[in-house]
Amino acid sequence: MDFALSPKSADLVSRLETFVTERIRPAEAEYQKQMEDSRDPHYRPPIIEELKNEAKVRGLWNLFLPHKTKWTDGLSNLDYAPLAEVAGRSAIGPEVLNCSAPDTGNMELLTMFGTDDQKEQWLKPLLEGEIRSAFLMTEPKVACSDATNIQTSIERDGDEWVVNGHKWFISGAANSHCTLGIVMGKSDPTAATHLQQSMVLIPMNHPNLKVIRDMTVFGYNNREGHCEVVLDNVRVPVSNLLGEVGGGFAMAQARLGPGRIHHCMRSIGAAERALELLCVRAKARVAFGGPLAEKGVIQETIANCRIQIDQARLLTLHAAWLMDTVGNKEARGAISAIKVAVPMMASRVIDRAMQVHGAAGLAQDFPLAEAYALQRYLRLADGPDEVHRGVVAKLELRKYEDLR
Helix, strand or coil, rough: CCCCCCHHHHHHHHHHHHHHHHHHHHHHEEEEEEEECCCCCCCCCCCHHHHHHHHHCCCCCCCCCCCCCCCCCCCCCHHHHHHHHHHHHCCCCHCCCCCCCHHHHHHHHHHHCCCCCHHHHHHHHHHCCCCEEECCCCCCCCCCHHHCCCCCEEEEEEEEEEEEEEEEEEECCCCCCEEEEEEEEEEECCCCCCCCCCEEECCCCCCCEEEEEEEEEEEEECCCCEEEEEEEEEEEEEHHCCCCHHHHHHHHHHHHHHHHHHHHHHHHHHHHHHHHHHHHHHHHHCCEEEEECCCCCHHHHHHHHHHHHHHHHHHHHHHHHHHHCCCCCHHHHHHHHHHHHHHHHHHHHHHHHHHHHHHHCCCCCCCHHHHHHHHHHHCCCCCCCHHHHHHHHHHHHHCCHHHE
């Protein structure tokens, strides 16, 4: 594979780095102040809308899409990967660019499988950044690492679908602008295992859709929310079916492939930010007769961080290249590999940065503790480590089937 950025990607990376450095990172303090002043964990800070408008003007909007739109001609996974990394260096970066989960995956689903009416009603305002969305899949009563376990029912009743189920850790559901929910459930329990599931589009303000509570992660209350949701006899028109009946499992897999690249490259960006903070702190703090940066143990830490970040980046770029050249199915081993390796790497790097910061690394004056919580969460989001290790192992063992 060619490690050089394409001219298009190189231009966008340069412009995005300037935007992140000059506008997004300096705005983090104002973002934090507006959140604290509001006393609402799900407040929509004006600084975010200001930066979103500027991203549109700069041509740095909806960069994640591989399809042509009014905002972008479409980027390959390999072209988008370094952009996701740059965005990930700020916790607010992805949202400012309209490139944050779960909207990215939901927009791709609507682009690939939505009808013209569904695109007009939901995809267009999502691409414009006017609304937000949620993906309702995981459930508290079954192990959703195996998506075929999902118990939410989607039943046809005349001209309507009737949905009943209990979901949780539904990212984005606490956002006041979260207007659309894509719900995955079982539409035919008697069909073949991977043809039992379907997806329907449900307005989040439906009277029978109730947000019960917001789930915290290590005590952090995410601004978008990770909510527990109950759907009690939710009725929507049959036209709200996304794709085909029984196509839910396949669509979920199509949604997750690119999303895992996005997550991993943003995690690499977060690790780079943590290493930057580590180095700045090590040069500024003095202990035991000199700057921490002069201590051998700190230098070893810095070196290990640099090595591990670069290893993870190359592994992720390789997965993106495979997706572009041989397709998501053939790249599934590489995708699973990065889903294990990258959040673990980012967690280790952030942990080391916290250690060098001492007690300050655990508190709100630095972004490290919250970043650590997110990386630990990502080892479960989009499938736990164990599932991805299983995929890698099975593919490896297939190479030796003739030895039986």
